[in-house]
Amino acid sequence: EAGVAQSPRYKIIEKRQSVAFWCNPISGHATLYWYQQILGQGPKLLIQFQNNGVVDDSQLPKDRFSAERLKGVDSTLKIQPAKLEDSAVYLCASSLDVVPKSGNTIYFGEGSWLTVV
Amino acid sequence: SQQGEEDPQALSIQEGENATMNCSYKTSINNLQWYRQNSGRGLVHLILIRSNEREKHSGRLRVTLDTSKKSSSLLITASRAADTASYFCATMNSGYSTLTFGKGTMLLVSP
Numbered sequence: 489e490a491g492v493a494q495s496p497r498y499k500i501i502e503k504r505q506s507v508a509f510w511c512n513p514i515s516g517h518a519t520l521y522w523y524q525q526i527l528g529q530g531p532k533l534l535i536q537f538q539n540n541g542v543v544d545d546s547q548l549p550k551d552r553f554s555a556e557r558l559k560g561v562d563s564t565l566k567i568q569p570a571k572l573e574d575s576a577v578y579l580c581a582s583s584l585d586v587v588p589k590s591g592n593t594i595y596f597g598e599g600s601w602l603t604v605v
Numbered sequence: 606s607q608q609g610e611e612d613p614q615a616l617s618i619q620e621g622e623n624a625t626m627n628c629s630y631k632t633s634i635n636n637l638q639w640y641r642q643n644s645g646r647g648l649v650h651l652i653l654i655r656s657n658e659r660e661k662h663s664g665r666l667r668v669t670l671d672t673s674k675k676s677s678s679l680l681i682t683a684s685r686a687a688d689t690a691s692y693f694c695a696t697m698n699s700g701y702s703t704l705t706f707g708k709g710t711m712l713l714v715s716p
Contacts, residue, residue, distance in 0.1 A: 492647075521704075530693050530706035531648070544703055579647060594638075594704055596648040 490514065492600050494580050494595035500603045506568035509600040513561070513582030519543075520557055520593065523579040533581055537563065570604045577601050607647040609712040611694055619715055624681040628676075628694030635697045637670055637713045638680050640702065642691045651679075651692075 493512040513520050517548050519538050523531035534553065535545040538562035548555070552571070557563040567574055577599040584593075611626045636655045639647040640678070651672050654661045654670045654677070661668045667680040681688055695704040 497622055523706075528708075530708045531697075533705070536703055579649075593650055593653060595641075595650065598647040 492567075492580055492582055494578075494597040494600050496600060497598065498601045499561075500605060503569055503572055504569040506566065507570060507602060508544035509565045509578050509580075509587075509602075511563045511565070511580030513563070513580070514522060514584075514595055517584050517595075518560075519583045519585070519594075520563050521581040522555055522563070523580075523581065523596075525577045525579055525599070527576070534565070534578075550598050560573055567602075570602075575587050575602055576605045611692070611707045612623070612711060614708070615713070617713045618684060620684060620686055622684055622714075624684050624688070624712055624714070626679045626692050626694075627677070628707055630677075630694075630696045630707075631675065632696075633699055634672075634682045635699050637668075637677050638695045638697065639666075639668060639677075640693045640695060640706075643649065643691045643695065645691070645714075648693065660712070681712075686716050688712060688715050689714045 495510050499507055521536050522534045522535050525531040534548045535555045536543040537557040540557045553567055555565045579596050579599045581594045583597045613701050618624055626632050634656055636653055638653045639651045640649055642648050652663045652666055652667050652668050656672055665682045670677045691707045691709040695706045697704055
């Protein structure tokens with residue numbers, strides 16, 4: 489079974505530039521997540537989709553971050569304009585079921601590493 | 606916000622020894638999960654324990670959950686150098702299927 493695919497793996501941009509990350513979840517997975525992981529910390533949820541609807545985006549800095557999940561499959565996370573503190577790993581994850589489900593296992597991609605200089 | 610808090614922040618042991626990591630959380634949960642993250646890689650799911658379970662085993666892993674104390678522990682027996690990684694506990698809340706992670710424990714297993 490193919491895992492969660494993310495691209496690009498690495499990106500270096502200057503502050504105030506824009507960047508976009510792409511995620512292809514595991515086939516058939518209804519729920520898709522974007523997490524931000526700053527070095528030395530645990531992942532923090534940015535946004536959660538169920539199919540193509542947003543469930544939780546309470547921690548997404550909406551003045552500069554946006555995300556969409558067209559047709560309930562692939563998703564794109566965009567940052568514009570980037571700040572130095574956005575340097576982090578952006579992890580995409582997916583799970584099979586629509587909430588709530590006590591046995592949900594969430595599968596993560598390898599992450600997209602962003603450095604803002 | 607991060608709900609789970611792992612303890613210790615860092616742990617250094619020799620191959621063959623057991624490693625125990627603890628996790629405390631604040632609000633009621635649906636389940637608790639443990640993940641491993643090797644340096645520069647994504648998160649790998651290790652084990653899930655539901656709120657009505659007290660103990661679970663998977664290979665060399667043993668997880669316990671005490672909902673009255675809002676705490677969990679992960680025991681890795683007979684550790685190997687390949688177990689060197691960061692370990693995160695994550696809680697799934699009762700409302701949505703959102704995972705909230707702690708800051709992790711860095712485990713170093715020396716040959």
